[in-house]
Amino acid sequence: MSLIAVGTMAFDDIETPFGKSDRIIGGSATYIAWSASNFIRPVRQISVIGGDFPTSELDALAERGVDLAGVQVKKNERSFFWAGRYHLDMNTRDTLDTQLNVLGDFKPTVPESYQGSEFLILGNLMPSLQLDVIRQLRHRPDLIVLDTMNFWMETAMPDLELVLKEVDVLMINDSEARQLSAQFSLVKAAREIMAMGPEYLVIKKGEHGALLFHKDQVFYAPALPLEDVFDPTGAGDTFAGGFIGHLARTKDISFENMKTAIIVGSAMASFCVEKFGTTRLKELKEADINARIKQFVDLVNFDISLV
């Protein structure tokens, strides 16, 4: 199986109640790649960077099995930059600065070698660019997963509506689901949003876990209660990478297997927040991931025969 991952590769400045990072590597496609590559290789990356993006980071990704043929390098420009500050609850944050730089006039191009991929994940990016990638694919992938955010609901809703009609799975957080549907009840919100296109909806609730909706069915995956959350940046992308990585590895896009994929994504996200940026993801071994998934099993498992 083959997977295309689309999104940003960027620099982030992050402040949390625990400390402040310098300019560190971030971006939706970066986190997705570090996460998904634990399950499937190559991850066929589509993104854009400036001449300031460190070669060592590209080498590390390539060594990890990330195909960078679709990553445009604009030597004389600067990479996308985001600065943000998290509140004490770590579920809310303020954007302090956004510099589009190379992203300003980005035109993604799908390399010929990427054609025929069975899985596509569209990380958070302008909806028009996400749509552009879908339209360049001659073979419609078996599964298209879309991540987006409230900013695009406010500034690019017509484009977002078009993309929603083209995807199978939408991933957003609870406040975004409420905004997109104008419904407070997440059950009602899910119904409205699935009517916009995606057959599956994942609603991420941070420390409160994630919900997977499909038709009249619902699955609730918990988040692992953690001693400390150092930096939530990239947790959603890491979740998405684990989710689609598991599906692509197992070649099974049933609702049943999506439940397991949500658990895998939750396990990956629980690592991401333990250190700043991609630090923890880079350290991970297969045994770490398996042990963490086992913790999730223990976390939710109960003996129904005792009822």
Next chain:
Amino acid sequence: MSLIAVGTMAFDDIETPFGKSDRIIGGSATYIAWSASNFIRPVRQISVIGGDFPTSELDALAERGVDLAGVQVKKNERSFFWAGRYHLDMNTRDTLDTQLNVLGDFKPTVPESYQGSEFLILGNLMPSLQLDVIRQLRHRPDLIVLDTMNFWMETAMPDLELVLKEVDVLMINDSEARQLSAQFSLVKAAREIMAMGPEYLVIKKGEHGALLFHKDQVFYAPALPLEDVFDPTGAGDTFAGGFIGHLARTKDISFENMKTAIIVGSAMASFCVEKFGTTRLKELKEADINARIKQFVDLVNFDISLV
């Protein structure tokens, strides 16, 4: 097995975004009794009411298998009264009025016929009265469950500390756990609180489910995503009643069985919020409860063999 339930029997005025109740029957012991009596009878009630408390309500409880020998009736006084207004999120509320009435000089008395009970649940009430009940019992129950609230942390902390040393399970919500421990991380909060006495801690998170802590172990029970929450009043007491009702019925106070008890409590609470006050609880049949528990199994169950 036998169960003693201690708490208030009261009148409530409730406002929610969906409507306003008139003066309806409420109180922690009322909800606990309606919930626990689905699993174990009799429920041996300890409470106090005024002459204004309807005989029909007492008859309904008695018919349900609730022993009212421990309910003091002060004919010439009025029952405890609470009025509150819920916010749109249904997780937060303002208290509009509190009239202690009969509760002002309440001295609980354990009837001789209640001595030797194996299970005790102390619903939300002044900690000094909760302690008083424990001290009247000649045989220490096999399991003591305590519910309390932030109000007592602010006004009766020395008494609350004494009760905490005497109980096995404490049930509080997430903001109360943070207040009691002065820790933001619920994992750290749980460790601090268990050091105060209770070996088991249940942290209720409303629509986000509930956590059960014991030593280094943790269990996460989801809440059922609902179309609408009409009235959250009594949901916590109903949860507590289902929890201890299941434990008393199965005569098994292991951590494993407490996980199942949390699911049973969550199922009961999911009914409670569907209508105002105790309305929905009074309608429930065994088949309704079993079907709802089955929904919880479907909600969290995933196939680990797919990992």
